[in-house]
Amino acid sequence: RKEVEQDPGPFNVPEGATVAFNCTYSNSASQSFFWYRQDCRKEPKLLMSVYSSGNEDGRFTAQLNRASQYISLLIRDSKLSDSATYLCVVNNGGATNKLIFGTGTLLAVQP
């Protein structure tokens, strides 16, 4: 099983749509979870941290399910500017604490 696994997409959605991405991670000792956004050939930028209780930031909602070891990101009312690759990032937990990146899910919001 890959350390962090995401559906690569692409997800092609119309403006205004709601879209959800899932991510699974293999290390049950992982403690920190994030969603990053990466535009083409740019650096990853932190979108939001993911907390056990779930958290929301405007149109974005992140959820964590520790029992099933998956994280989700929901984007409501998609904008053209949301088009990007969304990276699921998990710390490796245990004795090593590096951040592991998923391969990313490509979102294309269509006018």
Add this chain to the structure above:
Amino acid sequence: EPEVTQTPSHQVTQMGQEVILRCVPISNHLYFYWYRQILGQKVEFLVSFYNNEISEKSEIFDDQFSVERPDGSNFTLKIRSTKLEDSAMYFCASSERWAEKLFFGSGTQLSVL
């Protein structure tokens, strides 16, 4: 807003040459990292650095790679003898706390010919 800066933005080099990639992390951050991304692939961890020493490194970070914090602001990645497969975007990152909320620089695109 404070940011991580990297220079150069592009570096072209011949196979076998040494390159040094430079980074200035966010000033109050204590943890520094190098990641790389080969075109079309995922972001891969190379090395983390804290208190003037390597905290952790990946299997990619072999003897050809080294990192240094030569002064209070710069953080460098050196590749001693570049290979074709070293061609990638190299990202520097820093964080206030260990492996939490990394802030990335805009990257150095390294092309080895």
